[in-house]
Structures are given as C-alpha cells and as structure tokens.
Amino acid sequence: MSVVELKGVAKQFGRGGTTALQGIDLAIEEREFVSLIGPSGCGKSTLLRVVGDLIQPTSGSVVVNGKSARQARVDRDYGIVFQDPVLYDWRTVAKNIALPLELARWDRRRRAERVRAMVELVELQGFEGHHPWQLSGGMQQRVSIARALSFDPALLLMDEPFGALDEMTRERLNIELLRIWEASGSTIVFVTHSIAEAVFLSTRVVVMSARPGRISDLIPIDLPQPRTGATREEPRFFELVTRVREALHMGADLERAAAEATA
C-alpha cells in the first residue's frame, strides 16, 4: 500500500484565479524519501499542503495511509516541518517537542521519556531547558524536526526546512536528516529548490514546472545508502544533478511554449 496516493489532483485559488496545480498523479511508497523540486510558483508547497490537508484540492483524490487526507490528519499520521522553525517562544525546547504529545493526551511520564529520546536523536542534550530564542537557527530547526517526529508519524512533510540556513549548516543537517530518516523508519516528502540537496537526500526526485503547476519528470536517485559527505563528490552524484537540472530547464521551456501558445 502506498503511503501517499494522488490522483488527478488540481488546485485553483479563487474562481478563475491562478491554477496552482493541475493533473497531479503521484504514488509514494513506504520508506521513500521524495523531494519536490521546481521553480517558485510551481506549486510544490501547495502540493505538500494538499497532502497534509492544510488546504483542500479543487478536484482529484488524496489518499494517505489508505485514508482520506482529512482522516489521516485527524489520526495524526504525519508530522510537518516548515521553513521557519515555528517554535513557541514561551515554551522551552523540551516543552516545544512535547506539544504534539500533550495534544494527543500522552501522560506526563511517557511524554518525558519520548522527549528525552527525541532530544538525543537530534543531539540537543543540555539544551532541554533553553528557550527557542537562545538557540541558533540550525538548532531551532532541529527542535522543529524533533517535534515533528515526537509522536512517531508514518509520514514527515518538510517544506524547505533548511532554506533559511547557511550552506555549511545545511549540509550538516542534510546528513543528520538522513540518519534520522534511517533511525525513525518514516517516509519523507521534502520540498526544496536546491538541486544538490534534492539529489543528495532523495530516493526519488519529483520535478515540477509552473503555470500550471504540474509534474514534468520523475527521477529515481540510485546513489548507494548510507550517503556521506563523500557522496557529493562521486561522478554519479554529478550525473544525477545534471539530469535534474536538465529536467528543470525542460520544464521551463514547456512553460514558455505554453505561454506563447496562449498569447
């Protein structure tokens, strides 16, 4: 059974407004790491929000874990990480991580246990009592990831989670994320506009193009696991980066042709 199954998904904002998504068909299998990549305005964040039932598609069907997206949200089947960490200023690191557990009515002891495990997973030992504003951007994003994983969701939705970080921190967190993905056994849908990041992280890259937002290519990434810093220097890595870049340009050409046809 696929974790996510999209059939003919379309999204239009406002009546006769921009078509953010059109004819999206995509199945994501268990333990996959799928990146959505494309130019801004291609609807990749919109697609992520449709999967998470944060917005409703205009047409088409969204099935998550064999249920409607709404039911999957109510059942807390997925965790979400945004570009901003969106931590609650008034809560400590530990309490931020515990937030979804409180909402799921876990008892205090179980919460404390899980928080300890999560803090270990994202390597923030010693910072449990700190408030978010006392942490660096990279540490804040790690807290955000720990919070998303705390209730052990089958699916992790990430919307450009490292987009606001510097290149060094980003590469380090990429490796950490892969380690967390291995350890937690979850399925990840990851939005990015960095080609290298998409290739390095994913088992499959979904290339999207804009106006209307649609899938223009699906590229399996056959780099061996586990990936390390050395992976970025392998010839196969560069081949795949080139492959994704060409797919993106092809999408852009299609878009231009479509624009000229309507003009």
Place this chain on the structure above:
Amino acid sequence: MTAIAAERPRERRTFRLREATWRVLLFLLVLAALWGLWEGYRWLWMREHWTWPFVVDDTSMPHIHDFLRALFQVTHPGGPLLISVLLKAAAFTAREAAVGFAMGAVGGFALGVLLAHFRVLRRGLLPYVVASQTVPILVIAPMVVVYLGSRGVPGWFSVSVIAAFLTFFPVTINTIRGLQSADRRALELMRSYAAGGWRVLWKLRFPAALPYIFAALKVSATASIVGAVIGELPSSIQDGLGGQILNYSQYYTIQPRGLWATNVIAALLGIAFFLVVLAAEKLVVRRAPENVA
C-alpha cells in the same frame, strides 16, 4: 544568535545587578531633577513676578518639602498624623480599585475572547463597547451607586463596579488583538496536530496574546485607581482618597498642602498597582526580549 555556553548564567547575574543599580540611580536622578525644576520654576516666577500662565505663590505651588512635611503633622490639635489618615484612605481606595481591577480584567478578557472568536459578535458589539467608554464616568457613577445601593450592596462595591467599567476596555481591545496575533504557521501546525478550537486557544492564542494583555493591564491598573477615586465622589463615600481629595480641595485656598499631600499618596498608590502588574508580567511572560510588547 549563537548557542549559549555554560558560563553565561553568571555573566547574566552580574549584568542584572549592574542594571538594577543603574535603574535606582536613574530614578533618584530624575526625582532630583523634577524637584529642582519645580523649585526653580517657583523661585524664578516669584522673583520676576511673572503671571503667565498663572500666578505662582504658596497656594498654587507650595514648596515640595512643605507638603511632604505636612504628611507628618497632625490634621488638627490632638488628632492623628496626616499620613496615617491618608494611608488609611489609600487602603480603602486600594481595595475598591483592586476589586474593580480584578472584575474589569476578568470581564474584559472574557469579552475579548468572545469577540475575537465570533466575527458576528465583534462586528455587532464592538461599536457599543467603544461607545461605553465615551460616556462620562460622572454620568454612570450615580446610577450605579443608586441602583446597587437600593439592592443593599455596600457603597465601596459600587465604586469597584465603576472602576471595573474603566478597567475592562483596554483589556478587551488588547485581548482581541493579541489572540489574533498568533503566527499563521503556528496555527497551521496546530491544525496538523488536529487540535480543537479550545486547545488552540489555550495552547497557542492565549500565550501569544499575553504580552498584549499585560500591556493593557498596565493601563488598566492606573485607570482602576482613577475610577475608584472618581467613583467615590458621587457615592458620597468619605473613607477613601476621593473623600480626602474632596475635603482638602474645599480648604485649598487656606491650606493647599493637604491636597498636594493627598495627590502624592494617590500617585504612589497608582505606581504600586503598576509595579504589581509589572512583577506579574515578569513571572508569567517568557518571551524573546524583543517580542515583549
């Protein structure tokens, strides 16, 4: 922003100590400057016999040390010290104001939650909430006193109701604004956790609103004193600061020191109320320094 190293807490403690010393110094400095301004103005105007904007003499601007000394003199031969009379009055007014403040804060907050939550109510009721504040308190006060008095409610409580009337408004307005200030992403996050309306309110909207609510409570703390003092006048309550102000204003031309001394006590009461709210805020609001309203 960088990670905090282990030696940071000690650094912060000495920093706090230095800041506290600096604050006390600043307070004393400003106090001395104001004293100097008052006495200097008085001296210059009296020496030059200037009459604009008003004639300066012992009635309009008595020496500060004069009316401070008056605090420690007896009110009449064989009577109590003025300060003990005024402190008793201040305690009486403080009770009225505190009860009024509490009622106004709780009521104002509840109304704010309702209005923030239901757009129809907000559209429909907000104009009347605003209008309620344009009605002069001197119009409302006698009505409240007479109505509640006829029901056997003690006079001081009627004054509290009047104080509450002045208190609730800023709290309501800022509660609405504060509850709506929650970050859009944070709301999406709560939605992704399938959190219901009440839990979003208590876990997200309310903590996000706290800095706004405390800003309003600071305004309301002093407003509740003003409300209590003014409320005492039409209720013919003699035991509070309002009664004292009325009393000393009648003797102002022959003995201005009494009214000035009463002013000082009323101001100190206001400052005390403000400081209580400030202390509560420091305890409750845990927020990045730049985000505290």
